[in-house]
Amino acid sequence: MDTAITRRNLPMMLLRARERIMVRFRPLLKAHGVTEQQWRVVRALHEHGAAEPRELCDLCALSGPSLAGILARMEALGLIDRRRFDHDRRRVRVSLTRRSTSLVHRVSAEIEARYRELERTVGSETVARTYACLEALVAGLDGSPPRSLDGHTAEFTPDADADRGIR
Amino acid sequence: MDTAITRRNLPMMLLRARERIMVRFRPLLKAHGVTEQQWRVVRALHEHGAAEPRELCDLCALSGPSLAGILARMEALGLIDRRRFDHDRRRVRVSLTRRSTSLVHRVSAEIEARYRELERTVGSETVARTYACLEALVAGLDGSPPRSLDGHTAEFTPDADADRGIR
DNA sequence: AACAATTCGTTATGATGTTAGCATTCTGGT
DNA sequence: ACCAGAATGCTAACATCATAACGAATTGTT
Numbered sequence: 470m471d472t473a474i475t476r477r478n479l480p481m482m483l484l485r486a487r488e489r490i491m492v493r494f495r496p497l498l499k500a501h502g503v504t505e506q507q508w509r510v511v512r513a514l515h516e517h518g519a520a521e522p523r524e525l526c527d528l529c530a531l532s533g534p535s536l537a538g539i540l541a542r543m544e545a546l547g548l549i550d551r552r553r554f555d556h557d558r559r560r561v562r563v564s565l566t567r568r569s570t571s572l573v574h575r576v577s578a579e580i581e582a583r584y585r586e587l588e589r590t591v592g593s594e595t596v597a598r599t600y601a602c603l604e605a606l607v608a609g610l611d612g613s614p615p616r617s618l619d620g621h622t623a624e625f626t627p628d629a630d631a632d633r634g635i636r
Numbered sequence: 637m638d639t640a641i642t643r644r645n646l647p648m649m650l651l652r653a654r655e656r657i658m659v660r661f662r663p664l665l666k667a668h669g670v671t672e673q674q675w676r677v678v679r680a681l682h683e684h685g686a687a688e689p690r691e692l693c694d695l696c697a698l699s700g701p702s703l704a705g706i707l708a709r710m711e712a713l714g715l716i717d718r719r720r721f722d723h724d725r726r727r728v729r730v731s732l733t734r735r736s737t738s739l740v741h742r743v744s745a746e747i748e749a750r751y752r753e754l755e756r757t758v759g760s761e762t763v764a765r766t767y768a769c770l771e772a773l774v775a776g777l778d779g780s781p782p783r784s785l786d787g788h789t790a791e792f793t794p795d796a797d798a799d800r801g802i803r
Numbered sequence: 804a805a806c807a808a809t810t811c812g813t814t815a816t817g818a819t820g821t822t823a824g825c826a827t828t829c830t831g832g833t
Numbered sequence: 834a835c836c837a838g839a840a841t842g843c844t845a846a847c848a849t850c851a852t853a854a855c856g857a858a859t860t861g862t863t
Contacts, residue, residue: 477751479763480661481676482770483654484697487647489777494647495821504821506849509648522812530651535850537813542848559811559858584644591776596646599773602766603649609758610656662851671818672851689842702819704843709818726828726841809860820849829840 486599493583501576503548506531506539508576511548511565515573519564548572653766660750668743670715673698673706675743678715678732682740686731715739 491505498508506529513528514520520528526536540563543549548569554560565573588596658672665675673696680695681687687695693703707730710716715736721727732740755763 479767480654480657481697482767482774483650483657486770486773487650487654488697489774490647490650493777504848523810530648530655531849532851533812534814534852535848538849541813557811557859561812587777591773595769595772595776599766599769600646600649602762602769603653605762606653606758606766607649607656609762610660610754666852673819690840698819699821700842701821701823701844705819708843724829724841728842805863807860807862809858811858812856814855815853817852818850821847823845825842825844827841827843830838832837833835 490587493587494580497576497579497583501572503572503576506535507543507548510536510539510543510563511569511573514549514563514565515570519562521560521562525563657754660754661747664743664746664750668739670739670743673702674710674715677703677706677710677730678736678740681716681730681732682737686729688727688729692730710736 495505498505503511509529509531510525513525517524517528522533522536522540525531525540526533529536531539540549540551544551547566550564550566552562554562662672665672670678676696676698677692680692684691684695689700689703689707692698692707693700696703698706707716707718711718714733717731717733719729721729
């Protein structure tokens, strides 16, 4: 199956490739009760140590607004702690809990196993080469977003309240 | 910027690369009033000709439920026509309208221009090589999804009604 | 000190993503 | 003809996404 792939469509190919890989890892995460994005955050915090939301956006390739909701849910689930700095009340420190640290230990091994299985399937040189290409691509496109093009369609009526108290 | 990328995380790199590219194309689509997914559908229909939803799922890498909403909105916007087959009332034929056909003509040239600009930026061999790698990767992972692992967390109370009459 | 500009995390809104489940229609075996 | 089962498109519920905008806190300039 899988009818003709439009030639010359890099974003589509990247999407496809990612999807093909993720179907192999998603069941694993699901079995442990975390979503894909939650796992990204947990993993980033585990490797990087406690971090601020802004850093997590970079590390996890998540937008600020997405991260806000994800962190709120993760805090409710006891997967992370959040606390404001004393010297700069705007900033927040996000850290793992004992619960999530234990989660990392339980899941990492399985992830690695699947990863090696994947390398066996498609050949480890293929994986390595893909990696190199992507690095080059991303490096080449670093920064310098193109000039903008008008466009704007907002028109709502905000209204701040609520209170999820971070501390 | 862009702190350390977790080594050995192919899905993340694919995501990053795609994102870096899309920020260059999104403003373009937005300026013409279509979303990324709507454009995928329009493009697929233009290259493939009228198609059924199931085919579009493959062509556009969209899930059925996602596509349902997208098609509904596109129909409301006058971007597509939907009509059921007579010989098999389950199946639906999706086709472009005059409006969207004209859209393709207006947008395609700009897309191509940006694409070539991108090739100039990162080098066309890099793009070509990336392409080849992704093809190999996807081909290697074709079919054979891994064995499932329990997992289940649903518990709502559906209730069918509504009526979006397709024809 | 006063105050405009900036930074940070977050909310608001609408579109999309996944998973589960359903209704309608077809198909095949009896 | 009949009816179980498969196929197809869709709905329901909820998490996530991108973008714009906001409130609070901090900084730079005067």
